[in-house]
Amino acid sequence: MPLTVFYGGTFDPVHDGHLAVARHARDHLDASIALMPAADPPHRDTPGASATHRARMLDLAVAGEPGLRVDRRELRRGSRSYSIDTLREVRAELGDDASVALLIGADSLLGLAGWKDWQAMFELSHFVVAERAGMTIDGGLPGSLDAFIDGRWATSAAELRASPAGRLLRLGQPLQPESATDVRQRVRTGQPWHDLVPPAVAGYIERHRLYGAGAVAPASL
Numbered sequence: 001m002p003l004t005v006f007y008g009g010t011f012d013p014v015h016d017g018h019l020a021v022a023r024h025a026r027d028h029l030d031a032s033i034a035l036m037p038a039a040d041p042p043h044r045d046t047p048g049a050s051a052t053h054r055a056r057m058l059d060l061a062v063a064g065e066p067g068l069r070v071d072r073r074e075l076r077r078g079s080r081s082y083s084i085d086t087l088r089e090v091r092a093e094l095g096d097d098a099s100v101a102l103l104i105g106a107d108s109l110l111g112l113a114g115w116k117d118w119q120a121m122f123e124l125s126h127f128v129v130a131e132r133a134g135m136t137i138d139g140g141l142p143g144s145l146d147a148f149i150d151g152r153w154a155t156s157a158a159e160l161r162a163s164p165a166g167r168l169l170r171l172g173q174p175l176q177p178e179s180a181t182d183v184r185q186r187v188r189t190g191q192p193w194h195d196l197v198p199p200a201v202a203g204y205i206e207r208h209r210l211y212g213a214g215a216v217a218p219a220s221l
């Protein structure tokens, strides 16, 4: 059964860590990966860059990357980007039997029990978890989540393909230290940041002066 994988995020901006995770998932799962920018994250402050800028940076990041594409469905929907709503939409398109997975980082898994209708999401999707430096999931998960996902861990992509939804798989990719918070902060404070994002994304940030790029330093008093 083919596996359809969605990698949702704020991507403010997309960075090399996102790309490395997406490439590893593509190769390891033998599936194409849809990077899906959130319109209006339900759970965090308004992004530093508009949805249009964030999506354009994603377009630049995946250009020439086989098996990676951008899915704008949450931007088109426009309302708050709850993942349960997205998964219901995807199910309506793909049918009950298709194998669907959400790719998330370990920090997202640790907070999953706070997501809207999080338990119902397991009826609609698998989860592929990318571990993240400093955010181990080995030390245990929050109680309600831990009990709920007990027995759902798969050890291969084939196990995900064997059913439409309900399992979790650790991606097991090399850890990627990048975070969008760090990129934004470095741009704002004039520290080196170009090596943390694809070159075309760095050019876009500069051209559009996102995150304070190119801001003229105030004259010293």
Ligand SMILES: Nc1ncnc2c1ncn2[C@@H]1O[C@H](COP(=O)(O)OP(=O)(O)OP(=O)(O)O)[C@@H](O)[C@H]1O
Binding pocket: 008, 009, 010, 011, 012, 017, 018, 021, 103, 104, 105, 106, 107, 108, 130, 131, 132, 133, 175, 176, 177, 178, 179, 180, 181, 182
């Ligand atoms: N370096 C990374 N390694 C593994 N997963 C990551 C990494 N960066 C982001 N992710 C995951 O990608 C998804 C989208 O991330 P997001 O767009 O919020 O980037 P971020 O770097 O976490 O941003 P911010 O620092 O603004 O919170 C989330 O599930 C997140 O856990």
Ligand SMILES: O=C(O)c1ccc[n+]([C@@H]2O[C@H](COP(=O)([O-])O)[C@@H](O)[C@H]2O)c1
Binding pocket: 007, 008, 009, 010, 011, 036, 038, 041, 042, 043, 044, 081, 082, 083, 084, 108, 114, 115, 116
């Ligand atoms: O649906 C929810 O309640 C929900 C709560 C937190 C995060 N999400 C989704 O998880 C993905 C990663 O979120 P973030 O904040 O790490 O960019 C992104 O697609 C969000 O829309 C979804």
